[in-house]
Amino acid sequence: MKKLQYLLFICVITILAxxxxxxxxxxxxxxxxxxxxxxxxxxxxxxxxxxxxxxMTTVTDIYANENNGAKLGNVLQSMTQVGDELFxxxxxxxxxxxxxxxxxxxxxIDGFELPRxxxxxxxxxxxxxxxxxxxxxxxxxxxxxxxxxxxTIPLGKGPENMFLDGNTLFVSMAGGYDKDNRIFKVNLxxxxxxxxxxxxxxxxMIKIDNSYWVLCKGYFNFANPPASTNGKLLKLDGENIVxxxxxxxxxxxxxxxxxxxxxxxxxxxxxxxxxxxxNVLTPSIISNIxxxxxxxxxxKILLGDALDYNSNGKVYFMDDxxxxxxxxxxxxxxxxxxxxx
Amino acid sequence: MRTILYILFSVFIWIKASASGDTLNLPxxxxxxxxxxxxxxxxxxxxIDTLIHLNNTSSLKEVLPLIGLxxxxxxxxxxxxxxxxxxxxxxxxxxxxxxxxxxSSLLGLSDLSLMNIQSxxxxxxxxxxxxxxxxxxxxxxxxxxxxxxxxxxxxxxxTSYNSLHNQxxxxxxxxxxxxxxxxxxxxxxxxxxxxxVIDFTSPKQEKRLFxxxxxxxxxxxxxxxxxxxxxxxxxxxxxxxxxxxxxxxxTEVDHHPRQRDDVLRVVTEWERSKPELNLxxxxxxxxxxxxxxxDAILDTGLVKSLFFQTNAVKIIHKYTFTISLQSKYExxxxxxxxxxxxxxxxxxxxxxxxxxxxxxxxxxxxxTELINTNHLIQVASLSLLTELKKLYFKSYFSTSxxxxxxxxxxxxxxxxxxxxxxRGINAGLDIEYKKTLRKLKNSIGLNLFYHDIKDWIQWVPxxxxxxxxxxxxxxxxxxxxxxxxNINIKRNQLKFFxxxxxxxxxxxxxxxxxxxxxxxxxxAYVPEYSFQNSIMYGFKELKIAYYQHWVGKRFTASDESDYxxxxxxxxxxxxxxxxxxxxxxxxxxxxxxxxxxxxESVAYRPREPRNISFGISIQIxxxxxxx
Numbered sequence: 001m002k003k004l005q006y007l008l009f010i011c012v013i014t015i016l017a018x019x020x021x022x023x024x025x026x027x028x029x030x031x032x033x034x035x036x037x038x039x040x041x042x043x044x045x046x047x048x049x050x051x052x053x054x055x056m057t058t059v060t061d062i063y064a065n066e067n068n069g070a071k072l073g074n075v076l077q078s079m080t081q082v083g084d085e086l087f088x089x090x091x092x093x094x095x096x097x098x099x100x101x102x103x104x105x106x107x108x109i110d111g112f113e114l115p116r117x118x119x120x121x122x123x124x125x126x127x128x129x130x131x132x133x134x135x136x137x138x139x140x141x142x143x144x145x146x147x148x149x150x151x152t153i154p155l156g157k158g159p160e161n162m163f164l165d166g167n168t169l170f171v172s173m174a175g176g177y178d179k180d181n182r183i184f185k186v187n188l189x190x191x192x193x194x195x196x197x198x199x200x201x202x203x204x205m206i207k208i209d210n211s212y213w214v215l216c217k218g219y220f221n222f223a224n225p226p227a228s229t230n231g232k233l234l235k236l237d238g239e240n241i242v243x244x245x246x247x248x249x250x251x252x253x254x255x256x257x258x259x260x261x262x263x264x265x266x267x268x269x270x271x272x273x274x275x276x277x278x279n280v281l282t283p284s285i286i287s288n289i290x291x292x293x294x295x296x297x298x299x300k301i302l303l304g305d306a307l308d309y310n311s312n313g314k315v316y317f318m319d320d321x322x323x324x325x326x327x328x329x330x331x332x333x334x335x336x337x338x339x340x341x
Numbered sequence: 342m343r344t345i346l347y348i349l350f351s352v353f354i355w356i357k358a359s360a361s362g363d364t365l366n367l368p369x370x371x372x373x374x375x376x377x378x379x380x381x382x383x384x385x386x387x388x389i390d391t392l393i394h395l396n397n398t399s400s401l402k403e404v405l406p407l408i409g410l411x412x413x414x415x416x417x418x419x420x421x422x423x424x425x426x427x428x429x430x431x432x433x434x435x436x437x438x439x440x441x442x443x444x445s446s447l448l449g450l451s452d453l454s455l456m457n458i459q460s461x462x463x464x465x466x467x468x469x470x471x472x473x474x475x476x477x478x479x480x481x482x483x484x485x486x487x488x489x490x491x492x493x494x495x496x497x498x499x500t501s502y503n504s505l506h507n508q509x510x511x512x513x514x515x516x517x518x519x520x521x522x523x524x525x526x527x528x529x530x531x532x533x534x535x536x537x538v539i540d541f542t543s544p545k546q547e548k549r550l551f552x553x554x555x556x557x558x559x560x561x562x563x564x565x566x567x568x569x570x571x572x573x574x575x576x577x578x579x580x581x582x583x584x585x586x587x588x589x590x591x592t593e594v595d596h597h598p599r600q601r602d603d604v605l606r607v608v609t610e611w612e613r614s615k616p617e618l619n620l621x622x623x624x625x626x627x628x629x630x631x632x633x634x635x636d637a638i639l640d641t642g643l644v645k646s647l648f649f650q651t652n653a654v655k656i657i658h659k660y661t662f663t664i665s666l667q668s669k670y671e672x673x674x675x676x677x678x679x680x681x682x683x684x685x686x687x688x689x690x691x692x693x694x695x696x697x698x699x700x701x702x703x704x705x706x707x708x709t710e711l712i713n714t715n716h717l718i719q720v721a722s723l724s725l726l727t728e729l730k731k732l733y734f735k736s737y738f739s740t741s742x743x744x745x746x747x748x749x750x751x752x753x754x755x756x757x758x759x760x761x762x763x764r765g766i767n768a769g770l771d772i773e774y775k776k777t778l779r780k781l782k783n784s785i786g787l788n789l790f791y792h793d794i795k796d797w798i799q800w801v802p803x804x805x806x807x808x809x810x811x812x813x814x815x816x817x818x819x820x821x822x823x824x825x826x827n828i829n830i831k832r833n834q835l836k837f838f839x840x841x842x843x844x845x846x847x848x849x850x851x852x853x854x855x856x857x858x859x860x861x862x863x864x865a866y867v868p869e870y871s872f873q874n875s876i877m878y879g880f881k882e883l884k885i886a887y888y889q890h891w892v893g894k895r896f897t898a899s900d901e902s903d904y905x906x907x908x909x910x911x912x913x914x915x916x917x918x919x920x921x922x923x924x925x926x927x928x929x930x931x932x933x934x935x936x937x938x939x940x941e942s943v944a945y946r947p948r949e950p951r952n953i954s955f956g957i958s959i960q961i962x963x964x965x966x967x968x
Contacts (some may be wrong), residue, residue, distance in 0.1 A: 039592070042590070045542060045592040068544070069541065070541075070543060070546075072592075133637045134637035220805045222753065222754050223679075224753075225753070249805065290802075306802065308801065308854070311858055312898065312900055312902045
């Protein structure tokens with residue numbers, strides 16, 4: 001009888017212990033790609049897909065799975081990892097959602113105005129945002145301890161990707177709902193701001209050795225399409241343009257290969273490869289690609305295909321010659337790709 | 342099974358009998374100066390205003406789904422709502438006001454939230470295709486909303502209040518003398534549409550408050566003047582002014598873009614009804630302006646349209662001929678157009694009706710339409726109507742079309758002037774069995790439909806902007822089963838209405854792009870299943886009505902990867918008519934969404950929780966001078 005009581009006691013303890021902890025395996029989402037999907041514009045919600053390197057399988061909407069069906073909001077724009085926390089920037093919802101590495105909701109920061117990207121330095125986060133009207137862009141500075149917005153610094157139109165070089169934060173003005181042609185430099189010591197002019201709608205900056213490479217998207221004039229301008233790829237020495245690569249259409253996404261020999265970019269939704277040493281731009285035969293990324297672990301180029309923008313999209317894994325190696329199905333409008341550290 | 346065998350046997354007998362050449366004339370084809378009434382005899386016509394027992398304050402967007410007439414893609418209170426029926430899109434369902442089609446030439450559809458049922462004296466719903474008569478867009482259904490002139494002299498005032506903080510006021514004046522009658526109606530809707538729902542998209546699952554203010558002024562004026570015993574003049578005027586805050590979705594931050602609608606519609610009509618020839622002349626004018634404003638966007642659309650229509654109905658021997666000449670001239674401007682655009686549409690519609698053997702009537706309709714001077718469209722339909730004792734058959738085979746909207750053609754950027762009209766092949770079969778057992782009136786029926794729409798226009802992603810193309814082919818088919826019965830015992834009245842719809846509407850072909858993932862998938866926001874029940878009980882002047890409505894899952898993604906859960910809602914309404922001398926008082930109370938269901942018609946746009954309305958209408962009558 002005593003043995004039976006002992007067994008029952010052990011069972012109860014075990015069940016209670018299981019109920020309380022329900023532990024998630026550590027590093028559940030560490031070995032694979034996190035793919036952000038914007039969701040249907042206007043009415044939808046962003047989702048997160050996860051592609052597991054070991055099993056080569058994809059799980060869709062892991063944020064909802066881990067949070068009892070909760071949704072991230074509309075439109076999921078970007079993600080930044082800070083230690084063991086993931087910060088999801090949700091554009092139309094004017095918020096940043098914070099989760100742990102298992103995608104469990106922790107908290108959120110509200111009060112942004114069409115936020116786009118986030119970068120961190122010394123306990124602070126810097127969030128580029130377009131402003132509610134899409135043209136009054138600014139930089140929001142967030143205290144990562146209190147998770148509150150400390151201040152905003154007015155910038156130009158459509159602050160987009162940022163690049164941190166020492167204590168200088170470069171913020172590209174991609175135009176928002178209009179156009180701009182500047183890059184703002186924010187001195188993070190005193191938060192003073194200066195700017196310099198490039199071509200229409202700079203969106204991404206990369207540093208290779210001592211030079212900066214900037215992708216200027218170009219400007220599509222919706223009211224008068226013939227007055228549109230094409231994108232440009234610029235090489236800068238400091239603030240001075242030392243090389244200009246004229247592109248045949250508006251451009252998107254700028255990626256640097258692992259070996260730093262190539263730049264990959266989308267020109268008119270077509271992936272292109274630019275060999276830095278020879279200044280040769282080679283278009284692929286692929287078209288209708290929405291966004292492009294790079295998997296530094298497998299050295300694969302990642303192409304996000306939004307299909308009709310109202311159904312699950314696809315991500316194509318390409319080698320450096322744009323040969324297809326794998327295709328996976330992800331959520332609606334795949335937009336960005338990350339490896340959790 | 343016996344019923345099916347009986348139906349099959351009846352069809353067989355009917356076919357055999359038709360072939361025998363016996364002829365029996367039916368008094369089915371009456372002629373009217375307005376030819377649609379004779380034309381649409383070959384269709385099942387649902388008289389909506391008699392089915393809506395008590396919904397005093399409802400707009401068409403609330404009423405149609407309750408009685409099984411389509412799915413309304415409703416963005417929430419105070420927001421736009423459009424109708425889909427028989428697996429078609431909103432632009433394939435035409436709304437006709439006093440003889441003129443009123444779907445927006447910019448958008449191709451009508452916003453049902455601006456149409457209050459109190460404003461119309463007669464509402465008919467024609468399921469299926471009537472493109473050969475009503476022209477572009479009349480593919481899935483045609484909704485006819487009409488103003489009728491006064492039957493007596495009266496003034497009535499109504500007011501209502503709703504727990505969503507909505508108020509409405511209505512004033513109607515009826516005047517009739519020997520030759521002249523007039524009805525003037527003005528309604529003012531002051532809605533806050535304030536309610537809170539659980540935000541299921543948030544991990545905290547906390548309540549979120551929605552406030553979607555809407556102000557709507559609706560003025561309608563209808564007058565008739567009898568020139569002599571056989572002819573009359575009619576005038577209809579409809580003015581709408583609305584100003585509303587567009588609700589955000591649950592996944593968006595709480596911001597409120599605004600939309601203003603200013604619409605003026607005028608129709609004048611002359612009718613002459615004589616045995617030898619019935620004639621009608623109709624002229625119409627529509628001025629429609631929509632202004633949408635957001636923090637970053639200001640969009641203004643303006644359309645002015647002129648209509649002219651001549652109709653003639655003539656009976657020759659066993660044939661009834663209806664000829665209709667229709668002209669429409671439209672001018673449209675939008676802040677996203679580079680310049681103003683115009684379009685002329687001229688049509689000739691011909692209907693021939695002939696009585697055949699065994700209580701059967703055949704209808705042949707053709708329509709030839711010239712758009713500007715370069716697009717010629719021809720459509721036709723063939724219909725049969727037959728009655729075998731208590732069993733009615735109506736069937737049609739038709740071609741149809743829907744011309745591109747001004748936005749499709751001229752939007753900058755992306756507008757595609759090379760778009761072709763959408764083309765359809767359509768068929769329908771209605772079977773209805775009616776039987777009266779003493780005081781019990783029974784009606785049971787089945788409606789089947791088939792639509793094959795090619796060159797379906799859709800905006801598709803391109804580089805660097807989206808553009809509309811003749812993108813796909815969609816086949817829809819399905820059916821509706823209904824059973825109605827009424828019992829009248831002394832002063833007790835009981836009415837039951839039950840219906841069930843099954844709809845398959847799938848993409849069959851796409852013309853370009855990598856869209857194989859959407860092939861053979863159900864169209865978004867087209868429910869595969871839905872059913873409705875309603876019960877109305879009346880005793881003396883007391884009426885109680887109960888409606889319930891279930892809608893199955895609706896896909897929100899074109900590859901069926903995401904969907905909205907099914908929902909079930911029920912409404913209850915009680916009203917009492919109190920008559921004292923020349924005064925009528927009609928107080929009422931209504932509870933909508935009795936079981937407080939959480940549901941969405943459009944993803945992440947939660948609909949109203951349980952809400953209560955109450956109101957009263959007071960009518961002062963005087964005796965009709967003709968009486």
